[in-house]
Amino acid sequence: MTKWSAADLPDMSGRTVVVTGASGGIGLITARELARVGAKVVLAVRTVRRGRTAAGLIPGRTEVRELDVSDLGSxxxxxxxxxxxxxxLINNAGIMDVPLTRTADGFESQMATNYLGPFALTNLxxxxxxxxxxxxxxxxxxxxSPQLEDLNGQNRPYKAMDAYNDSKLNLVLFSTELQRRLTASGSPVRSVVAHPGIAATNLAGHSAAGKVTSALRFLFNDAEHGALPSLFAATQDIPGNSYVGPGGFGSLKGHPRIRRPATAGLDTATAARLWTLTARLTGTG
Structure with a gap:
């Protein structure tokens, strides 16, 4: 099997890429590598100061713009x-396993950051x-679980990892429905999903999951390899609705290849219902 790496990136001169959450971790590496091969990369970040510091580490054309994906106003x-x-557009920004908080819009913060915000941003x-x-x-x-009857988690006890898992399933369902709509409209635009496997980044460094990842780091991807599925998904000629992740056992680590998401993520009826609910909740789509 070919071990695709950042060295295999094509020339991206003349192309513009927006990467959310690009001030650190996988987002920063993704932005850096795309700029390295000629893309103009827009770092869409919550804290402009951090974004400018990150941009200073990137050779090539970059621009920093303020964006808090958890805030519909932003x-x-x-x-x-x-x-x-x-x-x-690379919807990379995310948070994981955090205490219950509500955004200015009244949304649970993980659902807002990982799903509702990307839904609204993409549609706009x-x-x-x-x-x-x-x-x-x-x-x-x-x-x-998509939790269609309680998308915003207002009527059930809050469990941080459950909220994270639900938000990431909703993102897969969003990508599925987006591709269906693009295809139906005759658009050439593709909607694809990437995942980093289990990557040793600071995303979950505060949580029990992060402590396990740190202790068993040798089993998982480092951040450089964790960014490869995003880079592959952003640049390779792959079909819409592709799901790109590490090629190793359990898709935990390794070089990227096209995998298959959970069957629940390909449920077109659920994806369509979720889209309608989310469009109503966010006023977009």
């Missing part, structure tokens, strides 16, 4: 201020997107 401002085309930017949308999910979507 998402709307970002989209309204955008002019010109976007070749690739879609008229500008010419190539593809990459949604960064997680293998833990396999343990999620």
């Amino acid at each position: 998402v709307r401002r970002f989209a309204a201020e955008w002019t010109g085309g976007i070749d690739v 930017l879609l008229p500008h997107i010419t190539d593809r949308v990459v949604s960064v999910s997680s293998q833990l979507h396999r343990m999620g």
Whole structure:
């Protein structure tokens, strides 16, 4: 099996890529590697100061713009201020296993950051997107439930990892329905999903899951390898609705290849219902 790596990235000169959550971790590596091969990379970040520091580490063309994907007001401002085309949108920003908090819009923070915000951002930017949308999910979507009767988690006890798993399953379902809609409209734009396997980043460094990852680091991807599925999904000629992850056992680590998401993530009826509910909740789509 060919071991695809960042050395295999094509020339991206003349192309514009937006990467959310690009001030650190996998997002920063993704932005760095795309800029290295010629793309103009827009780092869409919650804290501009951190974004500028990150951009200073990246050789190539970069721009830093403020975006808090958990805040619909911020998402709307970002989209309204955008002019010109976007070749690739990478919905990378995410949080994991955090205490219960509500956003300014009243949304549970993990659902807002990992799913509702990316849903709204993608729909608002879609008229500008010419190539593809990459949604960064997680293998833990396999343990999620879409919770269609209580999408915002207001009527059940809060369990942080359950909320994370649910948000990542919803992101896969969103990608499935987005591709169906793109295909039905005759659009050439593709919607694909990437996941980093189990990557040793600071995403879950505060949690029990993060402590296990740290202790068993040799079994999992480092951040450089964790970024490869996003880079592969953003640049390779793959079909819409592809699910890209590490090629090793259990898709925990290794070089990227096309895998298969959970069957629940390909349920078109659930995906369509979820889209309708989310569009109503966010006022987009």
